[in-house]
Amino acid sequence: MLYPYGFSEDEAGICGAVLIVVGLVAAAINSPILDRTHAYLLNIKIIVPILAISYLGMIWAPQTRGIAAPYVLSALLGAASFTLLPIALEYLVEVTYPASPEVGSTICWAGGQLFGGIFIVVMNALKDQRPVDLDKVREGGRGQGGGTRPPGNMYNALVFQAVVAMVIAPLPLAMGIKKLGLGDGKVAGRLKVDIHREGMVEQGEGEA
Numbered sequence: 001m002l003y004p005y006g007f008s009e010d011e012a013g014i015c016g017a018v019l020i021v022v023g024l025v026a027a028a029i030n031s032p033i034l035d036r037t038h039a040y041l042l043n044i045k046i047i048v049p050i051l052a053i054s055y056l057g058m059i060w061a062p063q064t065r066g067i068a069a070p071y072v073l074s075a076l077l078g079a080a081s082f083t084l085l086p087i088a089l090e091y092l093v094e095v096t097y098p099a100s101p102e103v104g105s106t107i108c109w110a111g112g113q114l115f116g117g118i119f120i121v122v123m124n125a126l127k128d129q130r131p132v133d134l135d136k137v138r139e140g141g142r143g144q145g146g147g148t149r150p151p152g153n154m155y156n157a158l159v160f161q162a163v164v165a166m167v168i169a170p171l172p173l174a175m176g177i178k179k180l181g182l183g184d185g186k187v188a189g190r191l192k193v194d195i196h197r198e199g200m201v202e203q204g205e206g207e208a
Contacts, residue, residue: 004152019074023082040091055165123157
């Protein structure tokens with residue numbers, strides 16, 4: 001994504017590191033809050049638009065040839081993605097109860113791997129196939145030459161990625177809308193059973 005525009009390998013590597021580190025920190029902060037509130041659907045409806053907008057912005061981020069846009073968008077993508085994954089898995093357990101948690105999570109993981117493989121193949125096919133002149137890229141640097149579509153750019157691939165994100169975004173946002181027949185968004189599955197069991201245990205300990 002970045003190299004054809006004159007970004008160095010170190011800058012691209014830092015961009016990936018920002019995504020991972022910010023994602024881990026955001027997930028660590030959000031996890032105890034979610035554990036107390038159990039606001040799965042609210043979190044999903046906040047995070048999904050952030051993801052979609054970030055993927056949309058990533059189309060033009062490399063063209064700025066500045067480090068700010070890719071780093072900021074990578075931070076947003078990391079924070080949203082790392083936070084959304086455990087929330088989605090936990091909410092999946094709730095809405096599929098009394099089915100075993102392994103069933104829903106396995107289907108979700110398998111689907112993610114399948115679509116991930118498909119996206120890699122499609123985005124690689126959409127990549128600009130003109131050879132990249134590495135010497136020219138190094139000589140020009142981030143701020144010079146190459147235009148908005150230098151050889152080897154992934155503009156079309158990024159457009160595909162953003163379109164998928166924007167098309168899918170309304171689906172999780174529609175969850176919990178009772179008028180659409182998609183439930184009321186209230187947790188009524190495994191969590192209530194666990195709370196009931198904990199209450200029974202505490203009652204038994206109190207009587208003892």
